[in-house]
Amino acid sequence: MKSHRWILMFFLVFMGSLLILPCAFADEKEIKIGVLYPLSGAAAAIGRDLQRAAELTADIINNGAPGVDIPMAQWKGIPNLGGAKIKLIFADHRGEPDRGADLAKRLILDDKVVGLMGAYHSSVTKTVSAVAERYGIPMINDSSTSPALTQRGFKWFWRATPHDEMFNKDLFELLKGLTEGKVKGVKAVPKKELQNLAYACENTEFGSSVAKSIENYAKEYGFNIVTKLLYSANAPDLTSEAKALVAAKPDAMLFTSYLSDALLMIRTLKGMKAQTKFFWGQDAGFEMADFAKTLGTDIDGVLTRTVFIAKVTKVKKVAGQINAIYKKKYGDDLTGATARSVVGVQTWAYALNQAKSTDPKAIQKACNELNIPAQELVMPWAGVKFDETGQNILGRGLIGQYQKKSDGKIDLEIVYPFELATANFIYPFPGWK
Amino acid sequence: MLIIDALLQGILMGLLFALVALGLTIIFGVMDIVNFAHGEFLMLGMYTVYWTSLFLNIDPLLALPASAIMGILLGLASYYCFIRYLLRGPAIAQLFGTFGLMLFLQYFAMFLFKTDYRMVEKGLLVGKSLSVGPFIFDWTKIAAGLLSLISFIVVFYFINMTKTGKALQATALNKEAASYMGIKTDRMNALAWAIGGGTVGVAGGLLVNFYYAYPMVGILFVMIAFACVALGGFGSIKGVFFAGLLIGILEMVFPVFGQLVGSDFLGPHFKVTIIYLAYFIIVVVRPQGLFGWRQ
């Protein structure tokens, strides 16, 4: 027997290790919300930013922030719940859907969270929201833009951000605006000069669903698509894709790219001295800070859809105040992704306050009836109000344009919606010399 | 016209692929190991050039020696600290050992450099292109292709013409016989790793001129390099050169072909897939690869 100890030991150690459980201390004065973000793995950088923004917002709610002109900043806890503090419990899903689902179960059953928030990747949001739906736990999604998410008839899922289809509509509104002379600083462009579009979208869910919706809108708005490209973002180079785009000589080039392929695509197009009149990117890569940092003045005139641009702070007081706190603490401006994280936590706080209880049913009711007025948001939205599918109908996108300033620096200016425009639109796209 | 253009572009990429795969095939030839971590050597080569050119404020092409030295040191370090112990086990344990090394280097790079994508911003050739008639080439790619070719020739010369190189070849052909002849096989193994690391370091340095550096960037290139090495025949230097060219051309010509046919399904999203498929088909027809001399 003695000689076989090792095998027994092994099994005992294994079993023992599984039984050491993380203990959860319940505190009545705390409301726990589980937040799933990609804190490690390929999307770690963005995940960490989202985490910071969420923590900051929770801090504003719990401890107040003098100088921020919204009621929330004076709450110091959730007023209707006896000043209870919000506690965010972060979990790292690494961008893997199955890991996200497992962690959601951990948050719901072990940590006993009141609700969930996250998960950035649309694919992870799918599995996480399915878990939440099963357990009847509310989930507020802050930054996943796949249109399919709110088309599933879930009762426990709400999305604060606009989705990709709404963004694509914005694009075509802008194109239409150009032909009608609504755009600041540009005379009406004859429609036949902008008739031919070409798109290149990466071929995962994000890009392929955008591609489909671009096609639909093109038909609706009477534009012509001359080149359709779906490419793999994970390619050793994009020369052949860029060649195909250039060869078609389109009036407008539309892209859906993550950061890596956006960088590569622009470098490649620049190498070919590609010419077009209108150059638009659907968020993700085009919006990230690294995009402008890496490409510098090469992106003069490039358009990107987003939901938040640092320039919003000039138009909106609240945005400026919260952005100032964020910048003081972390040194960066809020971006489209991080600002949505702020709104996500804020929506949670308002929903809890309105529910007056942490009972899931009460929160469900509160979410369905929720109406956050526009002036209390950092976003240039008309507010937060969910329709019966759980989609925020008052959200809207922005289109920004990178513009080279006289000091040689690149700045992102708002060009759409027209009434928020902060600079003259540069048309046509200057291109590369 | 499109095809000729794609062909020329493909040759430039193919030369670089061949250089990436060269180290892999030498290491394989000498000691029968498939090195999963090869792509991470490439990635670290890219970072080396990126940081050197940034901190010393020199052209990325002038920073190439730094990445070569880094590659050689990394190769030697991995051999002496790790691979030597791995050699005792069966092929599958070796495979997973190098896989572990790959993961380790990947996440070590992530720990050090975070997950930002880095691209060389300034440089003599960066962003410039050469127009010849209807064709247009990036100077960075031309430089990468030509310097890859030169590095390839240097290594080829070294292995076939010098005494040490011949000893290396002898080790590859028959380890025991080589050790009877007085060749120190342990040293030869280390030499193979040094050459392997050095060449792939240079390849990384060339690549970073037009591609982004990122902790996970290696896996894509190592998969292509695997296909190159296997297609050319494991251990065959001549083979890897032609396989690299073939794969580079295939990757460029296929999307053009799809475009000419007018099929949406055969679009550029399959251009890497076609490499794997081509490998599978060619190897099934010719199980020892194009230039393989043994099983």
Next chain:
Amino acid sequence: MEAIKDALNFSDFSRAERISLIIFSLFLLIFPLLGAGSFTKTVMIQFLLFSLFGMGWNTIGGYGGQVELGKAQYVGIGAYTVALMMVWWKIPFWFSMPVGVLIALGYSFIIGYPLFRLKGHYFAIATICTSLVLKDIFDNWTLVGAAKGIELPIHEHPDFVYMQFKSDTYYYYFIMVLFYIGLFYMNWFRKSKLGYQLRMIKDDEDAAESLGIDIRWCKIKAYSIASAFVAVGGGFMAVYNLYIDPTSVMELSLSIKIALMAMLGGAASLWGPIIGAAFLVPLDRFLGSWLGGYKGLIGVDFMIYAALIMVVSAYQPRGIWGIIEQLRKRGS
């Protein structure tokens, strides 16, 4: 009848191993009653799932000694069959899973026939290539949802027809039953004619051939068995996660993980894949869960994970089971 008796017969193992198996089985049986947290339960489910995958891989990779790195494509086939049949035709799990296994078997014969012309590293790379080609096709094939993946409709629980439950305990017992079927099958397999033939092929192909063994056919059979195993697991993944996409069920990293766990535990032994999964799955999940949230530690959990793989493969190529046996010998 004989086969069942063989499958349940563990008498050629040492007493300690048999006692361990009994204790381990009892532990598995009462585990959900021990009051462990739900995250621990999901880890246990992952452990059983990957043991099942590993056992499958062990037929061709362990006993057959072939470096097989393309098992994810069969996980995908199993998962997609279950998901698609449910979404398109509302076909119950109990029918669609066997169909998935049959498709995996058929596909594995088609792929296996040319594949086993290859040997050594050519074979290893080719298995990776076939798996990646299939993944890329699924990634772009609109009919099967392309990269968007497939979501299964949520049913009221508990649903034994479509195998959908709210509580993980049901899933736990379900995968445990599959695990034991797999274990008994493997116990039979290692003593079967094919098992012996494979080990002979692994030791010396030429000798095996001279004894009249049809090497290629043996390998194809083992490969198909392995494929069937992982296709079962794939079907389970579909109903367990309720969402599948090519990246989560067909990725190269999944193939490697399957082979890695079996190899690290100890290839060509009955316990190897189980030990490997018992070691790596909790390590991966708990490390990620604990370290993942800390600032400034990006990647550290994976570095620890990778370092362990490196140490085991350099120190004892026969895996953890090899280390245990070594210690045992030293002890006696």
